[in-house]
Amino acid sequence: MPSSEQPLSGDHLHAWMSALNLRxxxxxxxxxxxxxxxxxxxxxxxxxxxxxxxxxRDLLVHVGGDPDRLLAVATEARRKHGERVAHGGSQRKxxxxxIAIELAEHAARIVRxxxxxxxxxxxxxxxxxxxxxxLRDTGELFLGDAKVLVGDPTDLAVRLDEIDRG
Numbered sequence: 001m002p003s004s005e006q007p008l009s010g011d012h013l014h015a016w017m018s019a020l021n022l023r024x025x026x027x028x029x030x031x032x033x034x035x036x037x038x039x040x041x042x043x044x045x046x047x048x049x050x051x052x053x054x055x056x057r058d059l060l061v062h063v064g065g066d067p068d069r070l071l072a073v074a075t076e077a078r079r080k081h082g083e084r085v086a087h088g089g090s091q092r093k094x095x096x097x098x099i100a101i102e103l104a105e106h107a108a109r110i111v112r113x114x115x116x117x118x119x120x121x122x123x124x125x126x127x128x129x130x131x132x133x134x135l136r137d138t139g140e141l142f143l144g145d146a147k148v149l150v151g152d153p154t155d156l157a158v159r160l161d162e163i164d165r166g
Contacts, residue, residue, distance in 0.1 A: 011069050012076040012100065014062050018055040019099035023092070026051055036137075052099075054137065056106035061131045065116050065123040067108055074104035124163045 026048050034050045035042050045053075063069035081097035083089075108117075110130075116123035 011059075011063055011073045012080070015059050015073045015077065015100040015103050016080075016096055018059060018103060019096040020092070022048075022051045022055050022099055022103075023095060052102060052106055054134070056103045056110065057130050057134055059103050060107040060110055061127055061134060063107075065111050065127045065130075067111050067117040070104045070108040070111065074101050074108070077101045077104065121163065121166075128163060 030047070032047050033044050034047050036045055036050060059070070059073070063073070077097045077100040081094060081101070084094045084097060111117050111123070111126065114122055114126045116126040
């Protein structure tokens with residue numbers, strides 16, 4: 001690591017580590033298409049598209065849906081990308097910065113599309129639902145049963161009702 005390079009920290013570190021994982025899984029063996037969605041809502045996605053969405057949603061939960069923190073992640077990743085290119089950094093690390101930007105921008109789009117960039121209640125609901133979805137997807141992918149991680153599906157409805165009541 002060049003001496004002028006500062007260590008990664010905080011939200012940017014989370015996005016950058018996610019980007020390295022995404023890069024690893026995207027370049028790995030296996031089918032390029034993945035079936036996603038619960039019973040009756042299955043659809044086929046390109047593996048990279050699925051990975052970007054999954055890691056972006058994880059980043060969204062990590063920052064609590066805060067659009068300013070997502071913007072800061074993208075800004076820092078752009079800065080680090082330029083720094084790594086200028087100092088002849090490894091291609092893997094340079095690509096990870098570009099992916100980190102993509103993850104932050106994708107998460108910011110989800111926040112904005114949900115109206116959660118300006119509405120704190122919508123943000124809280126989005127984070128709760130996204131966290132539930134992330135756990136459900138992980139449970140289905142790795143354990144074959146989402147209930148192991150998320151419990152009864154009505155738990156999310158109860159949580160969202162609590163948010164609405166304030």
